[in-house]
Amino acid sequence: MxxxxxxxxxxxxxxxxxxxxxxxxxxxxxxxxxxxxxxxxxxxxxxxxxxxxxxxxxxxxxxxxxxxxxxxxxxxxxxxxxxxxxxxxxxxxxxxxxxxxxxxxxxxxxxxxxxxxLLPIGIEVISTRLAAQRGLRAEDLQALRYWTNSRPWRTVTPDEPLEELRITRGAYPPDTEWAIRACLKAMQDESPTVRQVLRFALLCILEAVSYTRKDGQYLRWDHRAGRRVRARIFDKGRIPPFDEAYTSKLHEILVDVNSTQTTLFGEATPTxxxxxxxxxxxxxxxxxxxxxxxxxxxxxxYCNRYDYTRTYALELALLGVDETAISELRQAMLTxxxxxxxxxxxxxxxxxxxxxxxxxxxxxxxxxxxxxxxxxxxxxxxxxxxxxxxxxxxxxxxxxxxxxxxxxxxxxxxxxxxxxxxxxxxxxxxxxxxxxxxxxxxxxxxxxxxxxxxxxxxxxxxxxxxxxxxxxxxxxxxxx
Ligand SMILES: C[S@@+](CC[C@H](N)C(=O)[O-])C[C@H]1O[C@@H](n2cnc3c(N)ncnc32)[C@H](O)[C@@H]1O
The missing domain is CATH 3.40.50.150 (Vaccinia Virus protein VP39)
Structure with missing residues (x-):
């Protein structure tokens, strides 16, 4: 102080x-x-x-x-x-x-x-949920179903590199990194609400499809990433292919939105x-x-040295948080x-x-x-x-x-x-x-x-x- x-x-x-x-x-x-x-x-x-x-x-x-x-x-x-x-x-x-x-x-x-x-990932989760709660239009749901079933990113050639931070470089298997970039490009053609849900679904699976695992104070790296590691060799187990993880998350969101639009967010429930x-x-x-x-x-x-800006670095990078912004964030967070x-x-x-x-x-x-x-x-x-x-x-x-x-x-x-x-x-x-x-x-x-x-x-x-x-x-x- x-x-x-x-x-x-x-x-x-x-x-x-x-x-x-x-x-x-x-x-x-x-x-x-x-x-x-x-x-x-x-x-x-x-x-x-x-x-x-x-x-x-x-x-x-x-x-x-x-x-x-x-x-x-x-x-x-x-x-x-x-x-x-x-x-x-x-x-x-x-x-x-x-x-x-x-x-x-x-x-x-x-x-x-x-x-x-304060943390952009929390903000994104809340904002997307609020958008879903306000109710997705029939055409939004149709677009999300199309993405789940037809996987439009597969026919897109990405042209932008993936936004990275020093601590997230090399976080994905090459096929997955390509698919994330293709996905980000393909969603540009969608309406703002659909794009928000698609980007949110991507954020939900980043850790699963990466070589990393959130581990309190830092990101743990799987040995398959080929990084030099000082700690014990770590193997996070099966890393699902991008298409499998992404379509299954989109499916989950669609199922929940369909069920909650009639119960949770419907007129019967006071909101x-x-x-x-x-x-x-x-x-x-x-x-x-x-x-x-x-x-x-x-x-x-908690007063436990857990660094959210490190453990959520994959998500923050995708959300466009750069090195300067991440250090500022680190200082603005509760100590x-x-x-x-x-x-x-x-x-x-x-x-x-x-x-x-x-x-x-x-x-x-x-x-x-x-x-x-x-x-x-x-x-x-x-x-x-x-x-x-x-x-x-x-x-x-x-x-x-x-x-x-x-x-x-x-x-x-x-x-x-x-x-x-x-x-x-x-x-x-x-x-x-x-x-x-x-x-x-x-x-x-x-x-x-x-x-x-x-x-x-x-x-x-x-x-x-x-x-x-x-x-x-x-x-x-x-x-x-
Ligand atoms: C233990 S988590 C809360 C989780 C929440 N109860 C939930 O169920 O999702 C603490 C949160 O405080 C946020 N945080 C840290 N410093 C903050 C600050 N100065 N102002 C606002 N939020 C902050 C972190 O980003 C983190 O999301």
Whole structure:
């Protein structure tokens, strides 16, 4: 947090000491004390299965299954939690909308919903779904059927090279790359709506037909790509031919559109309006009116070093995001990777002073940052960007949470899905730290709902720290 650097001084028994000297023991003690403070409202909810809190459950759901957003949550989770918190009417906001799961479920329930999203792939998924929801005309459906059955790209000779980024070069088998280019050329003759759906279907299959697999922090490369790989040889298994993958995705979309035009989006089902605001929620939220929303339902990026701009690079390249734009995007995203340089929060918005002060005063957070800074000074971190990332994550989240509080109506509720993390042996109780910040910002922390089985460590950390599980939770905070 460049705007207001802390000097990392803690006070213990009246004596000041540098926070860099914080130990794992200090963190454990502060964590236990904070855990005690929230013990009454922390409980395991057996209905919150891993299936529900991840994208898994969407895989068999019409429309939700089109684009597999691994970072998404299940539509069923949104339904379940909205029932739990009594979110049945009014307006829902998701400041980290992703592919819009919360928005579309809210819409199906007759609520109005607004989402904010920065990543072009999320924006494209939401926009295409909105176009489909508005209803495709008979001639659009006919054109899509023609593409599925007649495969017009097969007779087209592409003339444009495929848009690439350094990290996506050579991502497809040669026949597939040719077919993608031919497909992009052939769709130019279609109407804007049909073209949008065709391009969307292409985005949905890029990973499957490529030599890559999304793997959290980066793209993993199959050995058949012929890249020099330092890591273990990786074989992703069968890579389907382009025609098979593309026609099957188009078929799926047509089946779902046909079934949902009579049920989901039909007159029998109440549908609220769904809208999308493009950009960073740190820029967009301050433009939203006070007390305009009833529910904030969201899952921010986790503080886990996952880099969306790398894992979604194939899609971003196809959407025309170039090297400059991707680095800008990386910095604009909520800080959760070691490459984030941190944001000047106070200059962005003077109204965030209270949020920044809340983070400055959160004892456990300061101990964690101090400990990580100390580990960095001692040369013990595998990446020196970790303390800056952890600090940036919580300070930015504090500002987002202050905005959530401002835009919610009195009695409004935040439902947030997030994971705890661990760095350099220190468990970071994201659930407790964020909930304590929420309390400080005027929320009443109603529940911290734990998934029955916490997430295990990464295999590297497992050796060093045993099988201690990291909590995965859904938080419920209500504005008083
Ligand atoms: C965990 S995902 C949310 C997934 C969503 N719940 C769904 O079901 O699709 C977090 C999202 O936050 C977005 N994001 C990251 N930084 C952002 C920012 N500053 N403003 C808005 N969105 C951001 C990411 O692009 C990502 O789509």
């Amino acid at each position: 460049a705007a207001k650097q802390r000097s990392f001084v803690g006070v213990a028994e009246g004596v000041e000491w540098p926070l860099e000297a914080a130990t794992l023991g200090d963190i454990a003690a502060a964590d236990a004390a904070l855990g005690q403070q929230y013990a009454d409202i922390m409980r395991t909810d057996r209905k919150l299965t891993r299936q529900l809190v991840s994208f898994q459950d969407n895989k068999a759901r019409p429309v939700y299954r089109w684009y597999k957003y691994k970072e998404g949550f299940a539509a069923a989770l949104v339904r379940y939690m909205l029932d739990e918190v009594g979110g049945t009417s009014g307006t829902l906001l998701d400041p980290f909308a992703g592919t819009g799961t919360a928005l579309f479920v809210a819409g199906e329930r007759g609520m109005d919903a607004a989402g904010i999203e 609220g309006s769904v809208s999308l605001l493009e950009g960073s929620c740190l820029d967009v939220m301050p433009t939203l009116p006070d007390t305009g929303y009833d529910v904030v339902f969201t899952s921010p990026p 959760c990777t070691v490459e984030s340089r941190g944001k000047e929060l106070l200059p962005m918005n003077e109204g965030w002073e209270r949020a920044i002060h809340a983070a400055d005063s959160q004892a456990l957070l300061q101990l964690v940052i101090g400990y990580l800074e100390g580990q960095k000074l001692a040369g013990k971190l595998n990446n020196n960007g970790i303390p800056r990332m952890v600090r940036g994550y919580f300070y930015e989240m504090a500002c987002v949470m202050a905005e959530c509080h401002r835009v919610l109506k009195p009695g409004g509720v935040v439902v947030m899905v997030n994971d705890n993390v661990r760095y350099a042996g220190a468990s970071v109780s994201v659930d407790l730290i964020l909930s304590d910040l929420a309390q400080e910002l005027g929320f009443n922390v109603q529940n911290i709902l734990l998934l029955p089985n916490g997430k295990g460590n990464s295999s590297q950390q497992m050796g060093a720290h045993g099988r201690e599980v990291l909590r995965k939770c859904v938080y419920v905070w209500r504005k008083g």
